[in-house]
Amino acid sequence: MRTIYIVIAAAIWLTCAANTQKQARKGLKTTEVLRHESPQADLVKRGEYLVTIMGCADCHSPKKLGPQGPVPDMERFLSGFDSAQPLGAYDKNVVKTGQWVIFNAQNTAFAGPWGVSFAANLTPDDTGIGTWTFEQFNLAMRKGKFKGIQANRPLLPPMPWQNYTKMSSADMKAIFVYLKSLKPVPNVVPAHLPPGQI
Known part of the structure; x- marks a missing residue:
């Protein structure tokens, strides 16, 4: 009888030990995965999520035709108004009344009482935000200053x-x-065209 108790106890101990080892291996794998996820990678993921839900590509990306209509051109993603394309003609008298605002077909150029504005290049190229500091970006977003410089015109x-x-x-x-x-x-991206120049 005593032998049976010893065998049962040993079986329970081996089962518990095996489960503990499984849990330890799972924990180790989780830790290894977490080690590969850097704080920078987490920031990039969070930033991508925010840029997506904020609709930044709606204005800052040239478009191409997809099955359901215009979609951002991922080759030129967030590069702003395509300077290789002409602005195109529009009825300037309609805009001057202040009752209408006109967007170009790419949704990257905008005519209104303020003149014509163009969506900025947000990529890290030198023609975009490549040389910008975080302080400049923060000032542009929070204070509406062109290129994130305090003395510049408003966005x-x-x-x-x-x-x-x-x-x-x-x-x-x-x-x-x-x-x-x-x-x-x-x-x-072209410079803003003031109302007198359109």
């Missing part, structure tokens, strides 16, 4: 910078880190 419509003034510092940083991780796209 023009339809850029909704006012919506981002209360964004957390962590989210602002994540967006900046994500934008800096993108493929640089050389594209010099």
Whole structure:
């Protein structure tokens, strides 16, 4: 009888030991995965999520025709108004009345009472935000200053910078880190055209 108790106890002990080892291996694998996920990678993922739900590509990416209509051209993703394309003609009298705002077919150029504004290149190329510091980006997003320089003109419509003034510092940083991780796209976006020049 005593032998049976010893065998049962040994079986229970071996089962518990095997389960403990399984759990330890699972924990080790989780730890190994976490070690490969750097804080920078986490910021990039968070930034990509924010840029996506904020609709930044709606205005800052040239478009191409997809099965369900225009979609961002991923080869020129977030590179702003395509400077290789002509602006195109539009009825300037309609815009001058202040009752209409006109967007180009790419949704990257905008005519209104302020003149014509062009979506900026947000890629890390030198023609985009490649030389920008986080402080510049933060100033542009929170204070609406062109190129993130205090003495510059305000950002023009339809850029909704006012919506981002209360964004957390962590989210602002994540967006900046994500934008800096993108493929640089050389594209010099034209300067704003004041109302008298359109």
